[in-house]
Amino acid sequence: MPMLGYTNKVLRVNLTERSYGIEPLRMDWAEKYIGSKGLSIRYLYEELEPNTDPLSAENKLLLTTGPLTGTPVPCSGKLAVTSKSPATGTISDASIGGHIAISIKYAGYDIVILEGKLSKPGYLLIEDDRISFESADDLWGKGSHEAEKTLAERHGVDHSILSIGPAGENLSVLACINCDYYRQAGRGGLGAVMGSKNLKAVVVKGTGSVEVPDIRKATDRIVELLQVDVLREDNTFVFDVGTTAFLEACNDGGILPVKNFSDTTDEEWVKYNGDVLMEYREGKRGCGDCGLGCGNFLKFRGTSIEGPEYETISVAGPNAGNTDPVAILKYNEVADDMGLDTISAGDTIIWAMEMTEKGLYDFGIRFGESDKMIDFLRLMARREGVGAYLADGVKRASEKFGGDEFALQVKGLEYPQYEPRGSWGMSLSYAVSDRGACHMRAYAPNVEVFEAAAPPYTAEGKGQMVYELAEFNAVKFSSCICDMWATLTYDFLSELLTLVTGRNWTADEMGEVGRRVINIARAFNQREGFTRKEDTIPKRLVREALKSGPAVGQKIPQEAFDDMLDQYYDVMGWDKNGVMPEDLVASLL
Amino acid sequence: MKRLKLDKSKCLGCKLCATVCSAYKEGVYQPSKARIEIESYYDNGDIKYIDHYCILCGICAKSCPQGAISMEDYISVDQDKCIGCGTCAEKCPKKVIKIREQKSVICDTCLGDPSCVKTCPQNALTFA
8 A cells, every 4th residue: 555645656757859748656665765755866866867966857857845744743845956057067956935835736746856848948737637837938037036037926825945056057057046035945056957848837726635534533643743752942043043043053163264265263153143044034934834934034125035045145245355244145035036046056156256356367356245145146147147157056156266275175166165074974975965055954062063973073983973064954954944943853854754655764763774875875975986085175175274163273184084085985885985885776666 | 702813923823732732623733624714924014913703792693593503602503404605604703604514614612722823832812
C-alpha cells in the first residue's frame, strides 16, 4: 500500500511541446529518500544524462514537495527547487518558503518536473488539474516584483507565484527564483535555469487535499508539538528579529567577515544590528504552515523588503565596508527584484571592490561605496558594462581577471557569511557541500562557536562533526522542514512522518536517510567528474592569518584542511580521492 | 457569548487555522474546505489580510428562510431543514459560509472550543 501524505502524482511538463502528463510517484524512491531534497536528487540522478549543459533544454527543473507539505506540521511549508546548477555543474537543490509548496501539493502534485524549453517567453499556470502555457511577452525584462504583482492582479492572490528577474532571463549564474516577493531559492543560479527555458514564472492555485491515516490523532499530536516544542524560546527568537540575531553572535565569535573576508569583526556592528533594522518594521509574515514567522516586513523611504537575513546584512554591510543600514535594505530590495542571490552577487561585487583597491583591475567600485553596489546589481542582472563579467560569478571572473586567491568560492558557488578561520569545521562543510559553498548543509559555527561544544581552531574530530550535522540537515530538508525549527530531533521527525505516511519510520532510519541523501548527491556529482580536487579551500584562508577579533592570528593550514577532508571521506566510506565505491552507489538506486 | 477575534498585527498568514479546521471538520487537510479563511498577502508594498471567520453576528440565523439555522453559544445548522438555498452565505458579512452538497457549512466554533484558536501559534486568534 502506498504511503499516505503523498498525492502519489507527478506532473511532468514538456515546455518544448507545450504538453504535460501525470504519472504516479516512484514510491520505492520515496521510501528511501522521503521527499523534497533527497527525492528530487534521486529523480535527477535517473533522468539527467551526464554532462548535460545546465542551461540547455535537456536540463530539468524539479519543484518537489514532501509528505508533510500541506499538513499542519510546523515549518513544513518549504519547496525544494532542484536542477543541475549552471554556477557549479553540480546537483543543486534550493529550499524556498512562502506558500508555493503548499499550493503545488493542494493542486495535487508531489513533484512538478519542468522539461524542455518554451519557444518564447511564457509562464506556466497550474490550477489544480488545469494546466496552461501563457505568454510572458509583457513580463519579460521586468523586475521579479513587478512580474509577481502583475500576475497576482491577473490571477488573484490565492495563487502562489514563482518568478525570476532580469538576472535569470540573462542567464546570470547568480540568479535566484522568488516567491511571495521576498522568499528565494537563492543559491546555485537556478533562476538562470528558468530563464534558459524562457520560463518567467510558475503560477499555482491548489484547492485539493492531503490525506493521512488517522487525522484526529495526527492533528492532535502535531498541534501539541507546535505548542510545546516549536514555540520555545530556543526557536521563537526568529519571530522577534529573524536571522539578524546571528549578527552579534558571529561578531562576538570572530566569524563575521569584513572587506571581502580579509578580516573579521566590525566594531560598528550595532549601527546595522537587528534592533536598528526592526525600527522600520511594518508587520510580520511567515510561510505557510509555519508557527515561527521569521519574516519581518520593513519599510523605509520607499524601500520595502521582508528581511534582511543575516547573510545579506553581512555581505552588504561589513563585508562590503558599509555600516549604513538603509543601504543594506536597499541592496536587499534591488537584488530580490533583479532576481539575484544576495550572497553570491554580493560576494562577487566585494571581490571586485578588492580587485579595484589592490589595483589589479579597475572595476570602478571600492569598499564602502554602497550606492554603487546597488547600481552594480542592475548592471549584473542586465549584463551591462562590467556587470557582463560579474554576472558569471566570482570563480569565472577571477579566472579572467586574476585575484583567485581572494575569490571566496567552492566549485563556483560563492561563500556564505561565516568566516571559517574562526570555525575551521566550516571550511570542510563548504568544501564537501553538494552544491558548492553552502552554509545550509552542515552549520559548523553552531557547534564550534555559538555553543562552544567543540574547539574551533583544530581539525580534530571535524570530519565526524560535519558529517553528523550534514546527515541531520539532509533528512530534515528531504522532509521539507525548515532550518528554523532548531529543536527538531530524529524522534520528532520520525514520529511526524509515521503519523502522516502511515509507514512506521524509526529515529534510526532518519540518520540512514540523511546519509543516503548525502551519498546520492555525491553520486550525481561524481558522475559529472567531481572528486577531491574540487573539494577546496580558498587560498586566502590558508595563507592569511586574521588580523583582529576573537580568532586573531588564525589561518587554516593546508595540512589541517586535508586532514579534515580525509576524516570526512573516511566517515562516508569514500576513498582518499573522495570517490564512492561502486557498491555504495548501487545501494542508493 | 464568546466570539472569535483576530489581531492582525500578530497574524503570520500561516493558515494553520484553516488547515486544522479542515482536519477536524472534513477529515482531510484541505484549507479550501475550512470554515475559516485567514491569510495575508503583499499588495502594492503593504501587507493585506483576508479575514473570513465567524463573528457570531447571527445574521445567518435571522435570514434563513427555512429556520434551519439557530444560534445560542454557537451556530447550528439543522441538516434536515437546510435546503442549501444559499441565503445565509449571501448575507454573511464575513463571507465565511459555504454551500456544499446543497447544505450550509458554517463554523460552529468546535462547539465552543475552537481548534483554530488552540493552534494559532502567535495567539492572533482568540476566543473570548
